[in-house]
Amino acid sequence: MSKGKKQTKRYDHLTEMARLTRLMKEMYERGQSEVCEVRNSEIHGRGVYATQDIENETQIIEYIGEYIDKDESEKRAWDQAAVAEETGDAAVYIFTLDKKWDIDGNVPWNDARLINHSCDPNCEAWIEEDQIFIYALRDIKKGEELTFDYGFDIECYEDHPCRCGSENCVGYIVSREQWPELKKRLAEKKASA
Ligand SMILES: C[S@@+](CC[C@H](N)C(=O)[O-])C[C@H]1O[C@@H](n2cnc3c(N)ncnc32)[C@H](O)[C@@H]1O
Ligand SMILES: [Zn+2]
Numbered sequence: 296m297s298k299g300k301k302q303t304k305r306y307d308h309l310t311e312m313a314r315l316t317r318l319m320k321e322m323y324e325r326g327q328s329e330v331c332e333v334r335n336s337e338i339h340g341r342g343v344y345a346t347q348d349i350e351n352e353t354q355i356i357e358y359i360g361e362y363i364d365k366d367e368s369e370k371r372a373w374d375q376a377a378v379a380e381e382t383g384d385a386a387v388y389i390f391t392l393d394k395k396w397d398i399d400g401n402v403p404w405n406d407a408r409l410i411n412h413s414c415d416p417n418c419e420a421w422i423e424e425d426q427i428f429i430y431a432l433r434d435i436k437k438g439e440e441l442t443f444d445y446g447f448d449i450e451c452y453e454d455h456p457c458r459c460g461s462e463n464c465v466g467y468i469v470s471r472e473q474w475p476e477l478k479k480r481l482a483e484k485k486a487s488a
Pocket of ligand 2: 414415457459460461463467
């Protein structure tokens, strides 16, 4: 190969590297927000905290990640369940987007993946076209931990004990609609103990 051809190949490679670096920077910036930051949480591991007062209905941060189809999503859910069985803890990062697609938010530049669950949440996740955003459900004070309702199904509720610390905590991470059923099951368990 002549020297000239070698040089062109080298510059092609650098152009591609530059394009990928710009993309990564863009993704990184999309996954951050100036109104919140990641800190150690009293609820679990790391959490996300308001860095300033946030008004009700404010769009706080985008939940970004990898678009995956339902087959891949199911495979990853099984992998997470296997980790949970081994370690007793496994973070779930997969969000349902629509009938065909989910978003796996388990990428380091997605700060929103670290938002913990609460039985009395101050945020809510909204799907807008093919994106997911976290919005304030009420006025939030600077320094408050951001939380939303994970909406987990009641099946396997014992795998997801809740430590949100709110006054109305039901003890497990279970979607609000299933609280009556959860309370029934917990009462039956207590009665038969
Ligand atoms: C998506 S991660 C949230 C970030 C997590 N705190 C971390 O440091 O990786 C979800 C996991 O955090 C934990 N978690 C979130 N909210 C919780 C809560 N209210 N009570 C107990 N554990 C919680 C559970 O292990 C859950 O599977
Ligand atoms: Zn709770």
